[in-house]
Amino acid sequence: MTDSKDSMYPTKWLSKASTGERVACDLRMRIISGQIESGSILSENKLAADYGVSRSPIRDALKKLANENIIRLERMGAVVVGLTEKEIEEIYDVRLLIETFVFERLVRMETKNLVKELSKILEMMKIAIKYKDADEFSYQDVLFHETIIRSINHSYIMMIWNNAKPVMESFILLSMRVRFEEKYDDLARIVKNHELYIEAINTKNRDIMIQSLHLNFDDVQGKVDDLWRSQQMLSSEREQQK
Amino acid sequence: MTDSKDSMYPTKWLSKASTGERVACDLRMRIISGQIESGSILSENKLAADYGVSRSPIRDALKKLANENIIRLERMGAVVVGLTEKEIEEIYDVRLLIETFVFERLVRMETKNLVKELSKILEMMKIAIKYKDADEFSYQDVLFHETIIRSINHSYIMMIWNNAKPVMESFILLSMRVRFEEKYDDLARIVKNHELYIEAINTKNRDIMIQSLHLNFDDVQGKVDDLWRSQQMLSSEREQQK
DNA sequence: ACAAGTATACTTGTATACAAGTATTATAGT
C-alpha cells in the first residue's frame, strides 16, 4: 500500500465524520486523483485490513461511492470506474442542467438575501487566494454553487446536487491545488466569473447568466487538464519513492 | 402494526432481492401510500423487531430511503417525509429536465433500435391493459422511460434516474391501480401519449416531443389525484378493520 | 412546587461472527 500522502482530503473537513465517511473521502480522493487506477478491484476485507477498521464502515463507504458512480458494486468485489474525461463532462452536463433550472426559478424570486450571501462567500474566496489556500478556496467555490441551488428550496434538485457534490468537490480540490501552484493568475478570472454570476442573479438577466454559465463550462477543459497534471505529479512522486 | 395487506409491493419483483431491499420496497410503498404518515419517526430497533430481521438490513433500507428523499436521517430516529403534492411536482420537474436533455442527445443519434424496443414495450403495455394487470402496466411504463434514458449512455443522467426511479415506480404503481379500477378508459390516452413519444423519437421532431412531454406533464395532476384517492381507500379500509 | 443533577432507556456507529453462495485451484480419472 503506497500512502504517499497520509490523506489528500483535508482532515479539517472531517471533524464530525464517521469512520465510514472518512474512508469514503479518502478512497474518493485516491480514485479521482488516479492513485487507485480505474479497473482495480476493491475488496471489503482487504480495505478493512488496510484501514484497520471493520467491514461495516467499509461497506458504508463503498455503497456511497457506488451511488456517486465512481465504483461499481458487482457480485465479486467493487470495480473502480474513476473519472475519465467523459465522466467529467457528464458531471458538468448535470451541473449546467440544474443550474439553468435553478436560475429559471430564481428570476421569479426575491434574491436580495441570496446575493448578499454569495457576495460574502466571494469575499472569502478572495481571502483564500490572498493566502494561497487552495483547499479553502475550493470549499468556498463549492459552497457558492450549493448556496445558489439550495436557495430555490427544491428537494429533488438538492438530491441531485448531493449525489454529485462529493465527486465535484474532490475534482475541484485537485484541480485547484494545481492552479494555485502553476496558474495562480488564473484565479482572478474565476473570481470575475463568479462576480458575473452574482450580477446575473441580482439583475435577473438571462443573457448574463448564460454568458456566465458558458465561462464556467468552457473552463471545464482547463480543469480536466489540471486533473491530468495532478495525476502526473502524483505518479512521478510515486516513481521517486521506489 | 396494521398490515392491512401483507405487501403492497409486487412480490414477483423481489425474486432476487436481499432482505434490505425488500424492507426498503415495503417501507417505501407504505410511506408513499400514506399508510405510514408523514412526520412519523422510524426506529431501527423497532423496525427490526417488526420485520423480524436484524438491524443490518434495516439500516441499509433506511439509507436507501434517505437517498430517495422520502425519509430524513436525524440524530435520533428517521423522520418520514413522504410525498406531498410539492414533492410529486418536484419529481416531475426532474423527469422533465432529464427527458428533455435526453431528447436533445437522441436527435443526434441513430434511434432505429431504440424505437423498435420502445414499440415492443408499448405492445406489452397494451396486453397489460387487456388483462387488467395494473402492476405489469406500471412496470412496462417505467421501463419505457428508463429505456429511453439509458439509450444515450450517460452515466450521471442514469444516476439521477436511478435515484428517482424507486419513488416514481411506487407512485405510478399506486396511481395506476386506481386508474385500472376507476378510470379504465383513461389508459388508452396514456398509450396514445406513448405512441406520440415514439414518433417524436423516430422523426426527431422537437415539436412533437414537447407536445408529448406536455401531455405527460399535464397528466401529473391526475396522478396526484389518484394517489390521494388511493390513500383515502387505504384509510377507509383501516377504519373498517377497527 | 420546582430546579438541578442523576439514572435509565434508547440511539448510532463499529466490531465480530456466521451462513450461504461463487470463483479458483487442486485432484483424480480417463
Added chain:
DNA sequence: ACTATAATACTTGTATACAAGTATACTTGT
C-alpha cells in the same frame, strides 16, 4: 494432456454484541 469433480479461499448479506452518545424520566434537595 484434458475433462470432471472436489476442495479451498474468498465473497456477500445478515445477525449479534458492544461502546459512546443523547433524550427522557426520575429522584433529591430546597
